[in-house]
Amino acid sequence: xxxxxxxxxxxxxxxxxxxxxxxxxxxxxxxxxxxxxxxxxxxxxxxxxxxxxxxxxxxxxxxxxxxxxxxxxxxxxxxxxxxxxxxxxxxxxxxxxxxxxxxxxxxxxxxxxxxxxxxxxxxxxxxxxxxxxxxxxxxxxxxxxxxxxxxxxxxxxxxxxxxxxxxxxxxxxxxxxxxxxxxxxxxxxxxxxxxxxxxxxxxxxxxxxxxxxxxxxxxxxx
Amino acid sequence: xxxxxxxxxxxxxxxxxxxxxxxxxxxxxxxxxxxxxxxxxxxxxxxxxxxxxxxxxxxxxxxxxxxxxxxxxxxxxxxxxxxxxxxxxxxxxxxxxxxxxxxxxxxxxxxxxxxxxxxxxxxxxxxxxxxxxxxxxxxxxxxxxxxxxxxxxxxxxxxxxxxxxxxxxxxxxxxxxxxxxxxxxxxxxxxxxxxxxxxxxxxxxxxxxxxxxxxxxxxxxx
DNA sequence: GTTTTAATATGATTTAGATCATATTTTTGC
DNA sequence: GCAAAAATATGATCTAAATCATATTAAAAC
Numbered sequence: 001x002x003x004x005x006x007x008x009x010x011x012x013x014x015x016x017x018x019x020x021x022x023x024x025x026x027x028x029x030x031x032x033x034x035x036x037x038x039x040x041x042x043x044x045x046x047x048x049x050x051x052x053x054x055x056x057x058x059x060x061x062x063x064x065x066x067x068x069x070x071x072x073x074x075x076x077x078x079x080x081x082x083x084x085x086x087x088x089x090x091x092x093x094x095x096x097x098x099x100x101x102x103x104x105x106x107x108x109x110x111x112x113x114x115x116x117x118x119x120x121x122x123x124x125x126x127x128x129x130x131x132x133x134x135x136x137x138x139x140x141x142x143x144x145x146x147x148x149x150x151x152x153x154x155x156x157x158x159x160x161x162x163x164x165x166x167x168x169x170x171x172x173x174x175x176x177x178x179x180x181x182x183x184x185x186x187x188x189x190x191x192x193x194x195x196x197x198x199x200x201x202x203x204x205x206x207x208x209x210x211x212x213x214x215x216x217x218x219x220x221x222x
Numbered sequence: 223x224x225x226x227x228x229x230x231x232x233x234x235x236x237x238x239x240x241x242x243x244x245x246x247x248x249x250x251x252x253x254x255x256x257x258x259x260x261x262x263x264x265x266x267x268x269x270x271x272x273x274x275x276x277x278x279x280x281x282x283x284x285x286x287x288x289x290x291x292x293x294x295x296x297x298x299x300x301x302x303x304x305x306x307x308x309x310x311x312x313x314x315x316x317x318x319x320x321x322x323x324x325x326x327x328x329x330x331x332x333x334x335x336x337x338x339x340x341x342x343x344x345x346x347x348x349x350x351x352x353x354x355x356x357x358x359x360x361x362x363x364x365x366x367x368x369x370x371x372x373x374x375x376x377x378x379x380x381x382x383x384x385x386x387x388x389x390x391x392x393x394x395x396x397x398x399x400x401x402x403x404x405x406x407x408x409x410x411x412x413x414x415x416x417x418x419x420x421x422x423x424x425x426x427x428x429x430x431x432x433x434x435x436x437x438x439x440x441x442x443x444x
Numbered sequence: 445g446t447t448t449t450a451a452t453a454t455g456a457t458t459t460a461g462a463t464c465a466t467a468t469t470t471t472t473g474c
Numbered sequence: 475g476c477a478a479a480a481a482t483a484t485g486a487t488c489t490a491a492a493t494c495a496t497a498t499t500a501a502a503a504c
Contacts, residue, residue: 040474147471151460184461184462185461185462187461187462188460
């Protein structure tokens, strides 16, 4: 991680939802940080010191289980907030880790400043609440999928979500991450990817995946 | 469901976090509703019309899958909010159902009034946000458990959570609900309950469960 | 208060998917 | 640029838990 030039005060969640009078304060308190691919932004279990606003790049948000098992809870992209789970009422420890999966730029502010921002900008609280509500819904949908859908369907769901995230039918992801995101193992993902390739729903070249038929993939989910 | 006498304007989430000047408005806009055990409070897929504040009783919040599979996402109790997931940015449809598991009294306000309340009471937004943050954390923890823990551990976790909810080592729940809450089937719960009984960690009489050793149960989770 | 319906008990069978094993290829750190 | 580490490929094996089947009991509805 290293410090970088400053943001445009327009793109991030904080600036977008703050009143104009507050932007100057934001300018004083934010820090622009740069993380290389695979760098850790924050780690599960460590104390929450601030909030991150994703400016550019992609980040995986994940939970560890034992030494070698993980679950990717979501992928974050431009405009998203990171570290906001620490705002809950319990101990202020991150309950997830965040790792850059591309070179990533974030805007960072200390927790105290962000909490002040919430007080000053009612709209910010409102938007953040909405953001939470959406995430919660998605988390609950995923829980249901984990319990009731088989791996192939969950993989289809994961591929479609990645496509949405990248705003393209083409994207890059390791099979390992795809497994952690679908809630299964590498081997099972490998086999199911083979099946999707055989069915001509996708094309794979190394880590690059191209969706050939969104429609047929979607059928696996229903 | 039937209407009931009014609430004390002190207990529910809305009243607790509204400024004193707003309580009169709340008094004008809330409705006190009574639901008998097993009655549906709202149904997944139907439009969100209002927000419910749980005043007394217990409610299960669940998602359906096909005709005969469900997942219980959480249990709500006194002081909790219901229907708040509808506040997200998407379509205003409930993404979960809520069903009373005991006779239950709730305070109800229409969505528009609640949204006005959020604007007027910054502290309400803040507290709601905190509530969301906590729920999100819990949902993510559950996701990880579903992926990485076996059924017996998830059952132990569910039993401990129910104990916390009831603030007692003794509580009542159907095996069916226990299965939906642990993300598994009735038969599997039945067998694992037998094992816990044999290990003398719990005692069961009909639907009544008593935890004998919280400590040993907890060991299954780590 | 009896019929219907839902919940429970419990064994037998099946299966999806985890785990193991091993070889090969790709990345990445020094 | 090379060694070490991580990711990938792929078959073989194992197992937890789902499904099926059937009997019994309890709860809810008419």
